[in-house]
Amino acid sequence: MADSKKVRKEDLAGLLTEWSRDYAVLAPSRADGVARMAAWDGEDISFLDWYRNTINPVKSLFLPPVEEMFSISRNERGHRIELPPKDDTGCLVFGVRPCDARSLILLDVVFEDAYEDPYYLDRRRRSIVVGLCCTNPCDSCFCTSVDSGPAATAGMDIMFTDIGDNLLVEGISRKGKELVAGNATLAKATRTDENRARKIRLAAEKKITRKIDTGDSKERLLAVFEDESFWQQVSAKCVSCGVCTLLCPTCYCFDINDAMTGGEGSRCRSLDSCAFSSYTKMPMENPRADKWRRVRNKLCHKYEFYPMLFDNIACTGCGRCIRLCPVNWDITQVLDSLPAKHESKI
Amino acid sequence: MSYSAAKNSQMQKKLRQEAKALLEQGKVDCIIGYEPGSLKHATTPLITKDKAATERLVINPFIVNNLSNFLPYTKGRIGIVAKGCDSRSIVSLIQDNKVKREDLFILGVPCSGLIDVSKVEALVGKYRDEIDDISRQGDIITVKVGAAKKEFSLSQVMFDNCLACELPTPAEYDVLLGEPTSPIGAAAESAGKLDELKAMTAAQRWAFWQNEFRRCTRCYACRNVCPACYCKRCFVDETEPQWLAPMPQEPDNLMFQIIRNLHVSGRCTDCGECERTCPVNIPLRALTRDMYDIVDELFEFKSGMDTKTQPLLTAYEVDEAEDLVK
Amino acid sequence: MTQDSEWEPRLLGLLCKWCSYAGADLAGTGRKKYPANIRIIKVPCSGRIDPLLIVKALRLGFDGVLVSGCHPGDCHYQTGNYRARRRLAITRKFLEGMGVDPRRLRATWVSASESGKFVEVVSDLVKDLKEIGPNELFGGKKQPDAEKAKTGS
Numbered sequence: 001m002a003d004s005k006k007v008r009k010e011d012l013a014g015l016l017t018e019w020s021r022d023y024a025v026l027a028p029s030r031a032d033g034v035a036r037m038a039a040w041d042g043e044d045i046s047f048l049d050w051y052r053n054t055i056n057p058v059k060s061l062f063l064p065p066v067e068e069m070f071s072i073s074r075n076e077r078g079h080r081i082e083l084p085p086k087d088d089t090g091c092l093v094f095g096v097r098p099c100d101a102r103s104l105i106l107l108d109v110v111f112e113d114a115y116e117d118p119y120y121l122d123r124r125r126r127s128i129v130v131g132l133c134c135t136n137p138c139d140s141c142f143c144t145s146v147d148s149g150p151a152a153t154a155g156m157d158i159m160f161t162d163i164g165d166n167l168l169v170e171g172i173s174r175k176g177k178e179l180v181a182g183n184a185t186l187a188k189a190t191r192t193d194e195n196r197a198r199k200i201r202l203a204a205e206k207k208i209t210r211k212i213d214t215g216d217s218k219e220r221l222l223a224v225f226e227d228e229s230f231w232q233q234v235s236a237k238c239v240s241c242g243v244c245t246l247l248c249p250t251c252y253c254f255d256i257n258d259a260m261t262g263g264e265g266s267r268c269r270s271l272d273s274c275a276f277s278s279y280t281k282m283p284m285e286n287p288r289a290d291k292w293r294r295v296r297n298k299l300c301h302k303y304e305f306y307p308m309l310f311d312n313i314a315c316t317g318c319g320r321c322i323r324l325c326p327v328n329w330d331i332t333q334v335l336d337s338l339p340a341k342h343e344s345k346i
Numbered sequence: 347m348s349y350s351a352a353k354n355s356q357m358q359k360k361l362r363q364e365a366k367a368l369l370e371q372g373k374v375d376c377i378i379g380y381e382p383g384s385l386k387h388a389t390t391p392l393i394t395k396d397k398a399a400t401e402r403l404v405i406n407p408f409i410v411n412n413l414s415n416f417l418p419y420t421k422g423r424i425g426i427v428a429k430g431c432d433s434r435s436i437v438s439l440i441q442d443n444k445v446k447r448e449d450l451f452i453l454g455v456p457c458s459g460l461i462d463v464s465k466v467e468a469l470v471g472k473y474r475d476e477i478d479d480i481s482r483q484g485d486i487i488t489v490k491v492g493a494a495k496k497e498f499s500l501s502q503v504m505f506d507n508c509l510a511c512e513l514p515t516p517a518e519y520d521v522l523l524g525e526p527t528s529p530i531g532a533a534a535e536s537a538g539k540l541d542e543l544k545a546m547t548a549a550q551r552w553a554f555w556q557n558e559f560r561r562c563t564r565c566y567a568c569r570n571v572c573p574a575c576y577c578k579r580c581f582v583d584e585t586e587p588q589w590l591a592p593m594p595q596e597p598d599n600l601m602f603q604i605i606r607n608l609h610v611s612g613r614c615t616d617c618g619e620c621e622r623t624c625p626v627n628i629p630l631r632a633l634t635r636d637m638y639d640i641v642d643e644l645f646e647f648k649s650g651m652d653t654k655t656q657p658l659l660t661a662y663e664v665d666e667a668e669d670l671v672k
Numbered sequence: 673m674t675q676d677s678e679w680e681p682r683l684l685g686l687l688c689k690w691c692s693y694a695g696a697d698l699a700g701t702g703r704k705k706y707p708a709n710i711r712i713i714k715v716p717c718s719g720r721i722d723p724l725l726i727v728k729a730l731r732l733g734f735d736g737v738l739v740s741g742c743h744p745g746d747c748h749y750q751t752g753n754y755r756a757r758r759r760l761a762i763t764r765k766f767l768e769g770m771g772v773d774p775r776r777l778r779a780t781w782v783s784a785s786e787s788g789k790f791v792e793v794v795s796d797l798v799k800d801l802k803e804i805g806p807n808e809l810f811g812g813k814k815q816p817d818a819e820k821a822k823t824g825s
């Protein structure tokens with residue numbers, strides 16, 4: 001925690017206001033009972049008391065549920081294609097939880113891998129991710145099992161920790177460090193502050209009781225891949241909705257559609273879900289017509305295929321898929337129930 | 347009969363015995379019921395062929411899912427646990443030829459209503475997992491958070507659709523697991539949103555719904571948990587022609603839900619599942635219940651009450667709705 | 673709602689092939705004048721009309737929808753129009769509950785010989801729609817022409 005700073009809670013609004021001069025500041029807010037990241041209103045910091053995580057993961061700021069890729073208009077000479085107006089405003093997202101911050105690293109790899117995705121990457125380049133350490137994790141959180149944790153900083157530029165009257169502030173990335181270093185509202189944190197933060201983080205970590213062994217999940221999934229009866233059983237209660245994928249911080253499948261009226265309109269991309277029976281129906285049919293194949297894909301993508309390609313597990317343990325699932329399908333239970341490698345029939 | 351935990355566990359015991367016997371005697375191929383969920387104050391569907399698993403079956407005030415939703419996709423003979431509303435959905439599915447009555451063994455649960463944990467969360471200002479205990483005795487719900495204890499009435503914490511339920515005890519069953527219960531009969535208390543909407547002007551109502559559906563994610567949870575939405579190919583997945591844009595945007599989101607409601611008219615049993623599962627809290631019941639009432643008002647039709655009645659939209663009277671036609 | 677006098681409502685007619693479409697046709701061949709505001713889609717029977725078609729028409733910006741079938745008892749398929757009546761009654765009432773003016777959806781029976789009635793109903797609906805004003809329910813003025821509407825895109 002070297003060089004850490006702090007800010008008094010009553011000064012947080014001031015700090016955010018300062019940042020608002022250079023950035024569009026987003027912060028957790030709540031409307032209609034739905035927690036979300038929204039343009040900060042200039043005063044409200046009550047989220048420090050109620051906020052645990054948003055319903056939509058932070059990915060939706062970078063890979064929005066729907067976005068225009070270009071517009072199509074018509075004139076005498078034919079059709080005209082225009083990219084959306086370029087936006088150069090920097091964006092500072094305050095209060096990103098460690099699990100969501102980590103998801104951005106996992107997504108970055110995908111969107112700069114085979115080709116560079118200008119839409120996603122541009123938003124990422126313009127953003128500052130300010131994390132907020134979890135002090136009150138949910139019973140569905142299992143971040144500590146997937147290389148993260150309530151105090152993990154991966155994917156953040158700056159990390160805040162609530163230590164009572166103050167918030168401890170740490171620059172994480174180069175960008176973040178610069179932003180913190182030059183700021184006059186921030187005071188130098190004392191030893192006591194740092195110790196308090198340490199204790200709070202340990203306590204938070206202890207609160208996470210949902211744990212799974214992911215050490216050889218890749219191998220175990222590989223071994224059970226063809227075991228239809230296993231997957232049939234595991235998928236029986238799933239209703240193939242889009243909740244666990246659309247709202248997963250690491251799921252990135254998208255679909256592209258034209259929204260046209262009278263020869264004009266736009267080409268849009270929107271999130272898609274491998275749980276849908278209509279997934280990839282556009283070229284032909286869904287190769288995973290059976291539900292068990294789709295459930296298998298969801299799990300294997302996160303715990304087998306992605307790790308094969310990019311070394312990391314593509315799950316950050318945010319627990320949304322457990323909390324929000326209509327039937328309480330629980331990914332941790334399923335991972336736990338994977339037969340050990342040698343038990344499998346194949 | 348008033349609710350008691352003891353009576354409830356009697357019922358649960360009977361269920362486990364019955365379910366096990368059904369599997370043992372080969373009367374059914376699988377059992378669909380509830381088992382404890384992996385979250386506090388929650389249950390999860392249990393779909394099993396395993397005799398031993400019947401020991402996990404539960405009945406409690408948190409058995410929320412409408413299990414009839416699984417019937418059209420489950421092969422063989424099925425033993426299914428059904429509350430009143432679920433039994434109506436089953437009946438509706440039978441009427442629609444989606445399942446055969448003789449393939450079902452209905453384990454009827456006389457229901458006393460279910461606790462809406464999100465209402466409890468709002469009342470005590472705590473999240474689900476921070477609440478230590480929620481229990482019911484008679485018509486009092488006791489909620490414990492740490493050392494603090496609070497009591498609530500049924501109309502404060504039961505699901506809106508349970509407050510308005512007309513058939514808590516299934517009419518169609520093979521075995522009834524307990525003594526019949528009577529409706530809570532608090533429809534008025536459950537109609538808050540509907541009344542609010544009725545007090546608005548038409549323009550305000552439309553604006554209200556436009557705004558609500560702005561946040562729809564098009565996850566289709568509402569459709570996929572709905573027993574009345576069993577189409578092999580839903581109109582939203584049609585591409586030739588494409589009826590609406592398959593992306594989460596207005597006004598397509600709203601249009602989707604309008605059509606969905608029109609499609610399930612006369613089959614919706616006000617089970618409340620669509621509203622419960624919507625991840626972004628859209629008050630869907632204000633639409634589904636409105637439809638439920640419209641169908642009743644216009645055609646004195648209540649879905650799923652008995653297998654003999656013809657489904658609403660396949661039947662007609664020569665002299666009805668005549669003022670419609672000009 | 674104040675309207676500039678130029679504004680002409682546009683409406684979609686969903687007419688059953690056996691009676692109403694023939695009735696409309698007769699109005700045409702008989703050179704009866706009826707408002708040019710209507711675009712007509714022929715359906716095999718009023719009983720075939722999924723409410724989806726009606727809502728889609730509103731979504732496309734049509735100001736009103738006219739559904740017309742054979743008179744009770746005259747349905748080519750015996751009971752199609754009775755079933756349609758149930759569905760339409762429900763549709764109209766439900767849309768009204770959501771905030772849609774129920775007058776935007778009109779149902780009627782027109783036989784193959786009732787060209788006069790057809791003209792009357794269309795004129796009357798146009799009058800109603802002029803009173804209600806343009807349909808901006810699903811996002812305003814941009815109305816696709818009938819060509820586009822036909823392809824359903």
Ligand code: SF4
Pocket residue numbers: 237238239240241242243244245275321324325326327328329
């Ligand atoms: S949220 Fe649950 S029911 Fe929906 S697709 Fe995911 S696991 Fe299945």
Ligand code: SF4
Pocket residue numbers: 561562563564565566567568569603620623624625626628
């Ligand atoms: S469940 Fe809610 S968010 Fe999902 S499609 Fe239905 S209305 Fe939209």
Ligand code: SF4
Pocket residue numbers: 569574575576577579580581582605606609610
């Ligand atoms: S919305 Fe309509 S088409 Fe889609 S599943 Fe439901 S009833 Fe079928």
Ligand code: SF4
Pocket residue numbers: 568571572573574575610613614615616617618619620621634
């Ligand atoms: S529309 Fe909603 S309330 Fe009605 S049966 Fe379907 S899930 Fe239940």
